[in-house]
Amino acid sequence: MMRFDAIIIGAGAAGLMAAIETGRSGRSVCLIDHTARPGEKIRISGGGRCNFTNRELDHLTARDRFLSQNPRFALSALSRYSPQDFITRLDRAGIAWHEKHKGQLFCDGKASQIVDMLTRDLREAGGTLSLDTTVETITREGTDFHVTTSQGLMTAPKLVIATGGKSIPKMGATGIGYKIAVQFGLSLTETRPALVPLTFAEQELVKTKPLAGTAIPVTIQHNKTRFDEDLLFTHRGLSGPAILQISSYWRDGDPLTLDLLPGQNIARLLADQRQEKGRMALHNALARWLPEKIAALAVAESGMQGRLADQNNAKLEHLATYVHQWQIKPVGSEGYRTAEVTLGGVSTKDLDAKTMEAKSQPGLFFVGEVVDVTGWLGGYNFQWAWASGFAAGKA
Numbered sequence: 001m002m003r004f005d006a007i008i009i010g011a012g013a014a015g016l017m018a019a020i021e022t023g024r025s026g027r028s029v030c031l032i033d034h035t036a037r038p039g040e041k042i043r044i045s046g047g048g049r050c051n052f053t054n055r056e057l058d059h060l061t062a063r064d065r066f067l068s069q070n071p072r073f074a075l076s077a078l079s080r081y082s083p084q085d086f087i088t089r090l091d092r093a094g095i096a097w098h099e100k101h102k103g104q105l106f107c108d109g110k111a112s113q114i115v116d117m118l119t120r121d122l123r124e125a126g127g128t129l130s131l132d133t134t135v136e137t138i139t140r141e142g143t144d145f146h147v148t149t150s151q152g153l154m155t156a157p158k159l160v161i162a163t164g165g166k167s168i169p170k171m172g173a174t175g176i177g178y179k180i181a182v183q184f185g186l187s188l189t190e191t192r193p194a195l196v197p198l199t200f201a202e203q204e205l206v207k208t209k210p211l212a213g214t215a216i217p218v219t220i221q222h223n224k225t226r227f228d229e230d231l232l233f234t235h236r237g238l239s240g241p242a243i244l245q246i247s248s249y250w251r252d253g254d255p256l257t258l259d260l261l262p263g264q265n266i267a268r269l270l271a272d273q274r275q276e277k278g279r280m281a282l283h284n285a286l287a288r289w290l291p292e293k294i295a296a297l298a299v300a301e302s303g304m305q306g307r308l309a310d311q312n313n314a315k316l317e318h319l320a321t322y323v324h325q326w327q328i329k330p331v332g333s334e335g336y337r338t339a340e341v342t343l344g345g346v347s348t349k350d351l352d353a354k355t356m357e358a359k360s361q362p363g364l365f366f367v368g369e370v371v372d373v374t375g376w377l378g379g380y381n382f383q384w385a386w387a388s389g390f391a392a393g394k395a
């Protein structure tokens with residue numbers, strides 16, 4: 001039997017962070033993962049450059065940028081481990097980074113630099129990394145947790161669950177964290193794929209498939225939530241940052257509204273062109289502002305035909321509704337196969353916001369994506385993983 005002060009299951013972003021802080025406080029810690037390498041999602045994230053945090057995150061923005069049944073839950077951990085704390089860590093390790101739009105920070109080089117930094121920190125903190133290790137059973141006896149693994153029995157008075165969500169099973173996601181929560185009497189909120197491409201029914205796909213690969217900046221809206229981001233047509237439906245963001249709010253069957261030319265008034269722009277370009281086919285006239293295929297689709301959807309000169313102002317206003325308020329109805333999402341995160345999870349009601357410890361199970365902690373805290377696209381999810389892992393490690 002191997003005895004530690006703490007066992008952490010899941011060597012992703014949150015588990016690595018929790019293990020490093022535990023080790024730094026002078027305690028023995030074992031970080032377990034069933035895969036052969038730690039931090040696989042860090043490695044592939046952000047197109048291989050890891051969007052590791054977001055500079056726009058502060059106490060005010062945090063309320064909007066995380067979805068949870070209790071959006072205030074994340075504030076405590078996020079305020080004690082800020083984006084600047086992680087930036088300072090990268091700077092010390094000599095890892096160069098840059099800012100893309102909307103506060104998103106990426107490595108200049110490979111994301112694996114972050115994994116290397118964290119595994120080095122873990123080693124220096126005296127932590128044990130047990131890879132290729134399958135968890136078979138977990139039991140509790142008094143204050144001790146017994147974890148039966150493929151490497152033998154491990155025991156500790158503290159157990160941290162950092163096993164992530166269900167997204168991308170091919171990369172090691174198992175959903176085991178939810179089962180452990182239920183085993184110890186914690187409640188779960190409904191889980192579903194988020195930050196995920198959406199799909200169209202066959203009759204829509206016939207129209208949109210020819211556009212696959214085309215991207216345009218849009219405003220996308222679902223009820224009162226809106227994002228100004230790029231939209232990408234795919235062979236199965238829609239993707240791109242606009243769709244990934246809104247997917248976290250969207251429910252099966254809900255309509256979404258797209259503005260394909262945000263900040264412009266297409267009816268007025270076309271009316272202004274009527275004298276000079278009146279002989280142009282309507283879709284060609286519209287293609288001055290939109291990619292040709294999208295312009296053709298908008299005109300076809302509006303049911304309009306003919307030349308620009310044939311359209312009176314009322315008709316141009318009609319076309320404008322297909323450009324500025326195009327209603328789309330995805331039928332589903334690509335699911336956990338491609339979702340970046342799992343929305344929902346271990347209920348925050350059952351966790352201490354400062355330490356991530358289960359209120360009814362002293363010594364048992366849940367951190368990272370397994371918890372019902374889901375960030376927007378743009379580095380928010382890693383920041384939550386760093387911050388919640390740090391909080392548990394400190395505790």
Ligand code: FDA
Binds near residue numbers: 381
């Ligand atoms: P994470 O999933 O990282 O780690 C969980 C660990 O537990 C894994 O190592 C897994 O193998 C292990 N595990 C699971 N079941 C186990 C079991 N039964 N036994 C033992 N171990 C087990 N976020 C962001 O902020 N910026 C970005 O750029 C991106 N990009 C991105 C791209 C892609 C393709 C994906 C899929 C996701 C992102 N994300 C992201 C989201 C981000 O990756 C995610 O929020 C964090 O990795 C969550 O960190 P965790 O440590 O909680 O889980």
